[in-house]
Amino acid sequence: MITEQRSKYLSETVKSIKPSGIRRFFDLASSMENVISLGVGEPDFVTPWNVIEASYHSLELGYTAYTANAGLPELRKEISRYMRRRFGVSYRAEDEMIVTVGASQAIDIALRAILNPGEEVIVVEPSFVSYAPTVTLAGGVPVPVHTYSQDEFKLQPEHIESAVTERTKAILLCSPNNPTGTVLSKNDLVKIAEVVEKYDLLVISDEIYAELTYDEPYTSFSSIESMRDRTILISGFSKAFAMTGWRLGFACGPKEILQAMLKIHQYTMMCAPTMAQHAALEALVNGQKDVIKMKESYRQRRSLVTHALEEMGLSCHIPGGAFYVFPSIEKTGLSSEEFAEQLLMQEKVAVVPGSVFGESGEGHVRCSYATSIQKLEEAMRRIDRFLKTL
Structure with a gap:
C-alpha cells in the first residue's frame, strides 16, 4: 500500500499538527559529533541517590502492582503537605489531586475534561511547544496571546481581554515560563485574576518550574484571592527534582474538575508507574536539600x-526562573531558524529557534543552561565566534 493510500486512514486533526520543533533540532544535533546542546530542557543532574534507592526498595518489597487510579494515598497526602508548606495552597489528597504520567499528561487530561468541541483556550506565547497542539487534540481552538521582550515577556491583562470571545473557556499559563524564564509576580497575577473573574474563565496553571525561581518568592496562581476554584494547578517532579525520565507529575484543583479528569486517567492510563511514585515520595520527604543545591548551581x-x-551584544532580559535564556538575535538579520541551523552547522552548538514557541518568539532563540559550567563556557565562546563571522 503506497503512502498516499495509507494517509487516508489518519485523523485530519493529527495530520494538521506539526512535529515538535525542539525535537527536530535535538535529533539533528544527536547525529553530529562534538555538539554542545543547549536545546532540550532537562536537568543535567542525575536523580539523587536516595530517591533512586527508594524505588529499588519498593521493588524489593514487591510493590509492582497497580496503585489507586489517582495515585498512592501516602504520596497524595505528602503532595498536599508539600504544596501547603512550600506554596501556601491547600488541596485535599482524597479528591482534589491526581498523580499523573508527567505534567504533560496532566495538562492533556485537564483540557479534555473541560473542553467542548470548538471552545477556545488562550495560550500565552511564547509558549511550550505542546500547549497549542494539546488544545487542538482535545477538540478546542488555541488562541495565541503574544507577550513581548520590552515587557520582559510578561502577560498584559489588556491583551487577554482583547482575545476573549463568547467561546473562550480557559487560559493556559506557565510561570516560570518555558521558553523565556519569565516569572509572573503576585501583582502580575492579581491583575490577570481580575480579567479571569470578569469573564468567568478557568486557568490551567503550569507550575512545573515553581521551585526554580531566583529573585523573589514564588506565587502560585491558585493562592490569589478567589482563584483557587478557577485554577487547575499542574506540577511534577521532572525539573526541580531531576526526575525527567521517571515521568511523574500531578494535578490539583476543584473536586468536580479533578474527578472528571480522573475518569479520563482511569480509561487511558490506569495509574502512574508504581516504582516512580515511591521514588517521588522520598523526593518530597527528604529531597529539599538537593533541590536547593541544584537551584544554586x-x-x-x-x-x-x-x-x-550581553557581552556579545545579544540583548537578553535576566530570567527570573526555570533554566532558559531567550536572547534576541534580530541584530544578526537572520531568522531564528536560520540562526539555529547555521550555528549548529558552523560551531556545533544546538539552540532552539524562538519561532517554534509561537509567532512572538521569532527573533529569539532559547538556550538552556541546564548543562555544566565547562560546556556553557565553551558554548559561549563558539557563539561569540559565530557572531563575528556574520
Whole structure:
C-alpha cells in the first residue's frame, strides 16, 4: 500500500499538527559529533541517590502492582503537605489531586475534561511547544496571546481581554515560563485574576518550574484571592527534582474538575508507574536539600550565560526562573531558524529557534543552561565566534 493510500486512514486533526520543533533540532544535533546542546530542557543532574534507592526498595518489597487510579494515598497526602508548606495552597489528597504520567499528561487530561468541541483556550506565547497542539487534540481552538521582550515577556491583562470571545473557556499559563524564564509576580497575577473573574474563565496553571525561581518568592496562581476554584494547578517532579525520565507529575484543583479528569486517567492510563511514585515520595520527604543545591548551581549558570550574551551584544532580559535564556538575535538579520541551523552547522552548538514557541518568539532563540559550567563556557565562546563571522 503506497503512502498516499495509507494517509487516508489518519485523523485530519493529527495530520494538521506539526512535529515538535525542539525535537527536530535535538535529533539533528544527536547525529553530529562534538555538539554542545543547549536545546532540550532537562536537568543535567542525575536523580539523587536516595530517591533512586527508594524505588529499588519498593521493588524489593514487591510493590509492582497497580496503585489507586489517582495515585498512592501516602504520596497524595505528602503532595498536599508539600504544596501547603512550600506554596501556601491547600488541596485535599482524597479528591482534589491526581498523580499523573508527567505534567504533560496532566495538562492533556485537564483540557479534555473541560473542553467542548470548538471552545477556545488562550495560550500565552511564547509558549511550550505542546500547549497549542494539546488544545487542538482535545477538540478546542488555541488562541495565541503574544507577550513581548520590552515587557520582559510578561502577560498584559489588556491583551487577554482583547482575545476573549463568547467561546473562550480557559487560559493556559506557565510561570516560570518555558521558553523565556519569565516569572509572573503576585501583582502580575492579581491583575490577570481580575480579567479571569470578569469573564468567568478557568486557568490551567503550569507550575512545573515553581521551585526554580531566583529573585523573589514564588506565587502560585491558585493562592490569589478567589482563584483557587478557577485554577487547575499542574506540577511534577521532572525539573526541580531531576526526575525527567521517571515521568511523574500531578494535578490539583476543584473536586468536580479533578474527578472528571480522573475518569479520563482511569480509561487511558490506569495509574502512574508504581516504582516512580515511591521514588517521588522520598523526593518530597527528604529531597529539599538537593533541590536547593541544584537551584544554586542554576543561578550561577544563569549569571554566566546572561553576562556572556550581553557581552556579545545579544540583548537578553535576566530570567527570573526555570533554566532558559531567550536572547534576541534580530541584530544578526537572520531568522531564528536560520540562526539555529547555521550555528549548529558552523560551531556545533544546538539552540532552539524562538519561532517554534509561537509567532512572538521569532527573533529569539532559547538556550538552556541546564548543562555544566565547562560546556556553557565553551558554548559561549563558539557563539561569540559565530557572531563575528556574520
